[in-house]
Amino acid sequence: xxYVDGFVLAVPKEKLEAYKELARRAGDxxxxxxAIAYVECIGDDVPYGELTSFPRAVQAxxxxxxxxxxxxxxxxxxxxxINAKVMADPRLKSDPAAMPFxxxxxxxxxxxxFVEL
Numbered sequence: 761x762x763y764v765d766g767f768v769l770a771v772p773k774e775k776l777e778a779y780k781e782l783a784r785r786a787g788d789x790x791x792x793x794x795a796i797a798y799v800e801c802i803g804d805d806v807p808y809g810e811l812t813s814f815p816r817a818v819q820a821x822x823x824x825x826x827x828x829x830x831x832x833x834x835x836x837x838x839x840x841x842i843n844a845k846v847m848a849d850p851r852l853k854s855d856p857a858a859m860p861f862x863x864x865x866x867x868x869x870x871x872x873x874f875v876e877l
Contacts, residue, residue, distance in 0.1 A: 775860035
């Protein structure tokens with residue numbers, strides 16, 4: 761079963777095109793280093809819940825959209841090796857202040873698959 765990294769973050773609407781460009785570049789880098797799949801999605805039906813929700817999880821503001829993304833690997837071991845290569849890849853080096861989103865509000869984690877249909 762594959763291993764998956766998942767991400768949720770808030771992107772200011774005014775910076776969405778810059779984020780899309782970054783996502784395309786990042787996807788190329790992950791795939792070049794061996795990821796099976798790289799997917800980025802813009803929230804379309806993500807209501808603000810009373811207790812929990814995607815917008816609440818990332819403290820999304822009215823002028824932001826929620827992005828949900830995931831990367832698929834063959835295994836946890838492969839993910840760790842690929843991520844080490846990605847973090848060293850010069851194509852993703854940039855000034856953290858120039859990022860089109862607030863990385864402090866991004867949530868992420870690695871997940872073991874248990875059902876795949």
